Amino acid sequence: MQLSRFSIGTGDRFGLEGEAQIAAFEELRAHGGEADIVWNKSNREHLIIGSSPADQAARAAAAIQRTGWDGPWFVDADHISLKTVDWFLPHCNFFTIDVAETIGKKVSAAARAAYLEHARFLLDEGAASVAVSQLDIETVADKFLAAVQEAGTTYRYIAAKKPKNSFVVELSMDETDIPQTPAQVAAILVAVAAEDIPLATFAPRFPGKFLKGIDYVGDVAAFLSAFEAETKIVLWAVDRLGLPKGFKLSVHTGSDKFRLYRGIHEIVARLGAGVHLKTAGTTWLEEIVGLAEAGGDGLALAKRVYQAAYARIDELVAPYANVVEIDKARLPRPEEVAAWDSATFVQALRHEPGSSTMQPDMRQLMHVGFKIVAEMGREFSDTVLQHRGSVARNVQRNLYERHLRPLILG
Numbered sequence: 355m356q357l358s359r360f361s362i363g364t365g366d367r368f369g370l371e372g373e374a375q376i377a378a379f380e381e382l383r384a385h386g387g388e389a390d391i392v393w394n395k396s397n398r399e400h401l402i403i404g405s406s407p408a409d410q411a412a413r414a415a416a417a418i419q420r421t422g423w424d425g426p427w428f429v430d431a432d433h434i435s436l437k438t439v440d441w442f443l444p445h446c447n448f449f450t451i452d453v454a455e456t457i458g459k460k461v462s463a464a465a466r467a468a469y470l471e472h473a474r475f476l477l478d479e480g481a482a483s484v485a486v487s488q489l490d491i492e493t494v495a496d497k498f499l500a501a502v503q504e505a506g507t508t509y510r511y512i513a514a515k516k517p518k519n520s521f522v523v524e525l526s527m528d529e530t531d532i533p534q535t536p537a538q539v540a541a542i543l544v545a546v547a548a549e550d551i552p553l554a555t556f557a558p559r560f561p562g563k564f565l566k567g568i569d570y571v572g573d574v575a576a577f578l579s580a581f582e583a584e585t586k587i588v589l590w591a592v593d594r595l596g597l598p599k600g601f602k603l604s605v606h607t608g609s610d611k612f613r614l615y616r617g618i619h620e621i622v623a624r625l626g627a628g629v630h631l632k633t634a635g636t637t638w639l640e641e642i643v644g645l646a647e648a649g650g651d652g653l654a655l656a657k658r659v660y661q662a663a664y665a666r667i668d669e670l671v672a673p674y675a676n677v678v679e680i681d682k683a684r685l686p687r688p689e690e691v692a693a694w695d696s697a698t699f700v701q702a703l704r705h706e707p708g709s710s711t712m713q714p715d716m717r718q719l720m721h722v723g724f725k726i727v728a729e730m731g732r733e734f735s736d737t738v739l740q741h742r743g744s745v746a747r748n749v750q751r752n753l754y755e756r757h758l759r760p761l762i763l764g
Contacts, residue, residue, distance in 0.1 A: 355447065355519050356600050357554045358426055359622075360762050361390035363608075363632035364753065365432075367399065367724050369409060370738050371637050372417025374746035378753035379425065387762040391423075392448055394430035394632060397438040398673060403728040407431065411445035432632075433526060436508050443512065447521045450557075451508050453501035454529040461503065466495045473544045482594070483586040486537045494541040498534075501527065502542060506549030522554035524630070528606045529676065533559040536583035543587065547595040555630045557604035558584060564607035566678050567639060567705065567721035568714045570614050578617040585627045602628040607677055609633035612707040615760040623764065633757055638724050639703065639717065640752045641738055644745030646699040652741045653696050655734070656703075660716070661688040663723035670722045678722060684715045704748075707756065 364375045372393070379391055393414045400406060411429045418427060431442035433452040442449070461469075473494070476486040505525050512521065525546065527534065534542065539558055546553060561580050562572020570577065584603055591597045605611070605618075608631040622629050642659065645652035663670055664685060671678055691699070701711040703720060727734045738745050 355522050356598065357428075357522055357602070357628070357630065358388060358390045359600070359602075359628035360388065361392050361428075361555075361628075361630045362753075362758065363392045363394040363430060363432075363630065365394050365633065365637060366413065367395075367403065367638040368641075368727070368735065368738075369405070369413030370735060371641065371746070371749045372413055373421055374749035375637065375753055376417055376421045376423045377746070377750045378758060379423070380421075381750070381754045382758045382762060383425070385759070385763060387758065388425065389758065389762055390426040390428060392428040392430050392630070392632075394432040394448070394450065396432040397434060397442075399432075399724075402673075402725050407442045407445040428522070430524075434508075436504075436511060439508065439512060443515050448524070448554075449509075449512055449521060450524040450526050451505045452526045452529070453504050453508075454526075456501040456504040457527065457530050458497055459500040460496065461500045465503070466499065469495050469499055469545060469548070472548055473541055476541060476544065482537075482540045483590040484536045484540055484583055486540055490535070490537040491541045494538055494545065498527065498538070498542050499545055502545040502549055502551075505546070506551055509549075509551045523551060524555040524557060524604055525551065525553055526557045526604075526606065528557045528559045528564075530559045533561050533580065536580060536587055539584050540587050540590070543591040543595060543597065547591070547597060552598045553601055554598065555602055555604040556588065557606050560605070563679070564605075564611065564677065565718060566607060566674060567610055567636065567717045569705075569707075570611040574613050574617065577614060578621065581614075581618060582621045582625075585621060585625055585629075589625065589627060600628065602630060604630040604632065606632050609636035609757065610705050612756065612760070615757070616764060619761055619764045629761070631757070631761060633753070636752055636757070637749055638727075639705075639721055640748040641745050642720060643700055643704050644748040645737060645741055646696055646703065647748065648741040648744040649696040652737060652744070653699060655730075655737050656699060657688075657691055657694070659723060659726050660691050660720060662726045663719050664688050666723075666726070667719060670719070670725060674722045678718045680715045680718050682715075684713070685719065686713065686716060705756075
């Protein structure tokens with residue numbers, strides 16, 4: 355099993371937007387583009403919402419059946435480890451292995467020495483697409499080798515439980531304190547090849563900040579320089595290390611990073627490479643935008659969600675503290691929001707490229723506030739269904755116009 359050149363992790367927090375998301379991919383196809391749909395959901399999200407991988411897979415399959423979509427699609431067990439993978443196994447065909455807990459752990463002296471000897475060829479001039487030093491491979495041995503070994507153990511556990519060629523694997527290393535350098539990525543992939551993990555995608559930590567629901571924060575040129583260098587490395591890894599054809603980079607927390615998409619498009623087009631982009635939380639925010647735009651009880655529910663999220667901000671932010679930066683002083687007070695009309699609420703929450711009205715602190719809070727809606731139960735889903743047209747229109751437009759089109763079509 356193999357991913358296509360472009361794949362998009364769409365996610366769908368409450369399993370209500372599969373058809374609207376597929377409509378965005380149909381629109382992409384109508385304009386000459388193609389991408390795989392990947393419905394990703396993490397163990398943490400399932401626990402917060404009260405859903406299960408079986409629910410996730412069933413909702414995806416139902417959307418495929420209702421729309422007749424004939425393109426590739428996947429169900430992603432997002433950010434799993436050996437501790438959490440079991441209940442995903444029967445239902446998923448994409449596994450994002452998260453090794454954050456083992457980054458920085460030490461391997462045995464024998465394993466370290468064996469890796470350093472195995473990776474020594476990287477020191478030769480022209481051995482890789484980037485110059486690699488002794489310090490680079492030693493840094494990987496001391497900081498990332500245990501994590502790669504853990505990924506190998508996890509992959510082999512999954513492979514023993516799933517039919518051959520029935521799933522793809524991503525390795526996630528984006529949750530580390532500082533970005534890996536391109537040279538370190540090359541050295542990490544040598545360790546991956548030694549573990550014989552047939553990676554489809556690799557998510558490194560890139561320069562800059564990837565915060566929930568808002569644009570990229572940082573030096574765009576620095577990001578694009580790293581992305582290009584590391585794209586060249588993954589292409590080299592296919593040719594030199596024997597990693598699977600189609601192996602590509604993955605960009606996590608990738609929704610709303612409008613400043614990056616055209617640069618990413620230009621790089622992958624020029625190099626003949628691909629990319630995987632995870633945009634999961636955006637769909638949930640567009641549900642709220644659609645309800646607010648519909649007015650009436652839709653707007654009222656959106657205001658209630660904000661009011662509750664404002665009151666419970668510390669609780670809601672805690673699981674996502676490393677990917678949100680909210681200044682409480684800049685948040686609109688609930689009594690102020692209560693007086694907003696539909697247009698004002700929508701303008702504050704909707705994120706258009708270059709928007710001057712979107713409130714980033716409010717948007718980040720709403721992004722992590724999906725627990726509030728989970729506690730509403732049927733009330734939320736019933737209200738979404740009541741305002742299906744407005745919600746679906748916003749979900750489709752956001753996914754196609756703001757994400758798929760600039761990233762894939764340019």
